[in-house]
Amino acid sequence: MASSSASMAEQARAPPALPLPAPPVDKFMIALCQITVTPDKERNIAHARSKIQEAAAKGAKLVLLPEIWNSPYSNDCFPVYAEDIDAGGDASPSTTMLSQLSRNLNITIVGGSIPERSGDRIFNTCCVFGTDGNLKAKHRKIHLFDIDIPGKITFMESKTLTAGETPTIVDTEVGRIGIGICYDLRFQELAMIYAARGAHLLCYPGAFNMTTGPLHWELLQRARLGKMWEIYFERLYVATCSPAREPGAGYVAWGHSTLVGPFGEVLATTEHEEAIILAEIDYSLLELRRTSLPLLKQRRGDLYQLVDVKRLNSQ
Numbered sequence: 676m677a678s679s680s681a682s683m684a685e686q687a688r689a690p691p692a693l694p695l696p697a698p699p700v701d702k703f704m705i706a707l708c709q710i711t712v713t714p715d716k717e718r719n720i721a722h723a724r725s726k727i728q729e730a731a732a733k734g735a736k737l738v739l740l741p742e743i744w745n746s747p748y749s750n751d752c753f754p755v756y757a758e759d760i761d762a763g764g765d766a767s768p769s770t771t772m773l774s775q776l777s778r779n780l781n782i783t784i785v786g787g788s789i790p791e792r793s794g795d796r797i798f799n800t801c802c803v804f805g806t807d808g809n810l811k812a813k814h815r816k817i818h819l820f821d822i823d824i825p826g827k828i829t830f831m832e833s834k835t836l837t838a839g840e841t842p843t844i845v846d847t848e849v850g851r852i853g854i855g856i857c858y859d860l861r862f863q864e865l866a867m868i869y870a871a872r873g874a875h876l877l878c879y880p881g882a883f884n885m886t887t888g889p890l891h892w893e894l895l896q897r898a899r900l901g902k903m904w905e906i907y908f909e910r911l912y913v914a915t916c917s918p919a920r921e922p923g924a925g926y927v928a929w930g931h932s933t934l935v936g937p938f939g940e941v942l943a944t945t946e947h948e949e950a951i952i953l954a955e956i957d958y959s960l961l962e963l964r965r966t967s968l969p970l971l972k973q974r975r976g977d978l979y980q981l982v983d984v985k986r987l988n989s990q
């Protein structure tokens with residue numbers, strides 16, 4: 676009796692590791708396409724197309740685009756540039772291009788984000804395409820970017836956008852990927868849910884700005900790993916992709932698209948100019964890193980718990 680209650684207490688403190696789903700590949704190249712964005716939507720689509728082709732020609736099997744890459748980042752523009760993704764075809768030239776390219780080039784595309792029109796609502800939406808060109812997942816930005824830093828930056832996405840309602844985790848040819856868009860990066864519970872559901876990689880298209888970018892962009896990306904050590908430590912890669920900086924634009928993006936490895940290390944990054952960042956993802960390091968710090972044994976699950984609302988609701 677005593678020993679069984681002791682083992683229950685032990686178990687609450689340090690539950691056994693959840694199995695990480697085996698990734699479909701061990702190693703592959705990811706490309707973060709930090710591209711310029713202009714008011715000319717046709718040009719933006721053609722430009723993204725050529726950069727994705729260039730990345731694939733250099734060996735990328737997964738291409739990540741920035742947040743809002745087909746339109747300037749502004750409340751005035753979102754309704755004008757928005758596309759009906761579900762209707763597809765001519766109603767969504769941006770995602771039609773992504774679908775064609777993923778199939779033709781045999782790559783997975785995490786398609787940054789574009790303004791999406793759905794009925795009378797507009798979302799900030801990321802589409803994930805598999806190598807067959809099919810839309811595998813659609814993530815609508817959950818946490819809208821409503822901030823007011825006096826004298827620095829005020830932005831209220833909620834003036835025009837509606838928040839998404841669901842976390843998005845998707846199985847692709849290059850592993851299980853959790854998706855967040857920009858401000859979503861600030862909310863650690865989203866990343867922790869992805870980690871708890873066995874993600875190998877988190878992708879965040881984002882457009883931080885000249886105030887918050889230098890302070891928080893890299894910090895948050897690396898911290899997404901640190902926080903997850905409480906449950907699934909050191910088992911993830913985190914990729915961000917920003918638009919390149921346009922100094923004259925209404926909203927000036929920070930740039931610095933980055934890949935962080937499963938030990939919290941910056942594996943590849945850039946400054947603010949246009950760039951394709953190519954880097955290797957090696958999933959064999961996920962298990963290796965897991966044994967390096969024995970945090971799972973040390974965590975105090977008897978004092979704190981992460982509650983997966985979706986899983987609870989589905990029970």
Ligand SMILES: NC(=O)CC(=O)C(=O)O
Binds near residue numbers: 819856861884887
């Ligand atoms: N643009 C965003 O959604 C987020 C951002 O710039 C920030 O969090 O800072």
